[in-house]
Amino acid sequence: MGPIFADILHRNPGEDEFHQAAREVFESLGRVVAKKPSYLNDALLERICEPERQIIFRVPWTDDKGQTHVNRGFRVQFNSALGPYKGGLRFHPSVNLGIIKFLGFEQMFKNALTGMPIGGGKGGSDFDPKGRSEAEIMRFCQSFMTELYRHLGEYTDVPAGDMGVGGRELGYMFGQYKRITNRYEAGVLTGKGVGWGGSLVRTEATGYGATYFMQEMLATRRQGIEGKRVVVSGSGNVAIYTVEKIHELGGKVIAMSDSGGYIVDEAGIDLDLIKDIKENRRKRISQYAIERSSAHHYSEGSIWSVPCDIAMPSATQNELTGRDAEVLVRNGVIAVAEGANMPSTPEAVRVFQEGKVLFGPGKAANAGGVATSALEMQQNASRDSWTFEATEKRLADIMRDIHRSCAETAKEYGAADNYVLGANIVGFSRVADAMRSHGVI
Structure with a gap:
């Protein structure tokens, strides 16, 4: 596995956070590969570390003084073996491709741990919403979505919020998506307002x-x-x-x-x-x-x-x-x-x-957020809404299941209480098994 990881470092220079995330997973997989060497076949490890698609785009917008600014937008669609890409959008000056790849890589395994049918992705921009007016944030979000919308869909890619992106920003982006597509596709974004397709408990x-x-x-x-x-x-x-x-x-x-x-x-x-x-x-x-x-x-x-x-x-x-x-x-x-x-x-x-x-x-x-996003997608698909109590119970059950699967897997591989090992093995196994079933794609 050493040469595989060395090749990943070589192919992704300067992306320290992505290297850190990948190294942690690889350190956990030695025991899995020893027990199931077939995971080394068909370049499975190499494929699981390579995003299916990386989208980088220009986001021009105008401030309240009429000055034009240009930011960079990202969406890394990491893996769709288990379902449509799912993961948040981050607006922060620190955002770059390496940060988004690290977040998307982690998201892939996190989403697998929930047991929900969702793949992994992440996106965002180096735009800083701090100190910006409501009108400036609206104009930025509309410009951002004007490019991103063509890559989204309830069966393709479903973003949510993250750092710097809350209900306000999601509302502006959803409005622009609806305006461009002429469709009320509620399931295309999660973390929406409760009055227009959002889920109770998603905020919490x-x-x-x-x-x-x-x-x-x-x-x-x-x-x-x-x-x-x-x-x-x-x-x-x-x-x-x-x-x-x-x-x-x-x-x-x-x-x-x-x-x-x-x-x-x-x-x-x-x-x-x-x-x-x-x-x-x-x-x-x-x-x-x-x-x-x-x-x-x-x-x-x-x-x-x-x-x-x-x-x-x-x-x-x-x-x-x-x-x-x-x-x-x-x-x-x-x-x-x-x-x-x-x-x-x-x-x-x-x-x-x-x-x-x-x-x-x-x-x-912290998988509870994306798990409840998947519950929001379920409610959107069925044109339904659940009570706070029913949704929170589902969340609590999912978190108990995640804990149990991590703890049992860590114990199975001789490392009781090592939740890092358990989480990495469970997440990897679920994604890798689905990828292998789909063939070399």
Whole structure:
């Protein structure tokens, strides 16, 4: 397998995040290939690491002053062996082809873990929505969709939101798609508003799902979330609803963050205030410490220096380093579940595993979002809508199934409690088996 991975590095120069994601999967596959050497046939490993299609396009748009800007748009349709491509759109200055390929690669296995009939893809743009007016964001989204629409369809590719893309942006893109195609194809985008084809629980799904996965991990050691001190990085959609579900289950979240620093509130995070600051007023998290006397804001240092029982990295990739992990272990952390995509560096994962800390990788722990997107697609296809309670029950069942399949597979391959190994093997096996059934395509 070494020469295969070396060829992947050679063919994808400079794409560090994609290399990191592929290396993690390859490190898990040695045991699978030893048990089932047929996976080395028909260039299966090479094909699974090569996207089926990579789309890069120009996105011109005009700001409120009449000045024209040009951004770059991406859609990487990674693998459709299990169903139509499915994965979010990210609007952030850091977006480039390597980032989107890494996200699409992870998405392929994450989607397979859900057991739903969806393939893997990812997209986005290096556009930064921060500081832009509503009209500017609308014009950008319309320009973006004017090119992307030709590559989408409810049976082809179904994007959703991601960093920088929420209900507002999805609404503008859906409107432009509908305008161009003259079709009300509700299933072409997920994460839509509930009043026009969206699903209840979709907003909460990633955060709720990560918390359910954490609950299942802790149960293997006869523990629960109740009474635990929890640190959640980020303060966007995933972080906010992770905090909400942790509070429901009796945990106490004491720290959150954004790109300007982090807050610590030993009295427990006031989630209503966080929601008002981030979702309504769209201000920095430092505002929380101004309005809450029990809180302190830190513009320097790491949120992972705050002692806790549970850590939920929910901001962005590679935010939690090996040094951060060492601090967390010294401070007594017992479990970590990734709400973001690959937020822990390889060194951090190693520290957690060597320290016997329960560690839920993103492709398993944060799969609740895409799972509920697939449930939204089901509702769109049947022209139906489900209650909040029924949809959340489906989400909880899916997360329990993901945990069980990862745990059982890790144990089968002689690595109990290694959820990274279990998730990679389950996801790979499901995709690879479908690809092999379809022939060399």
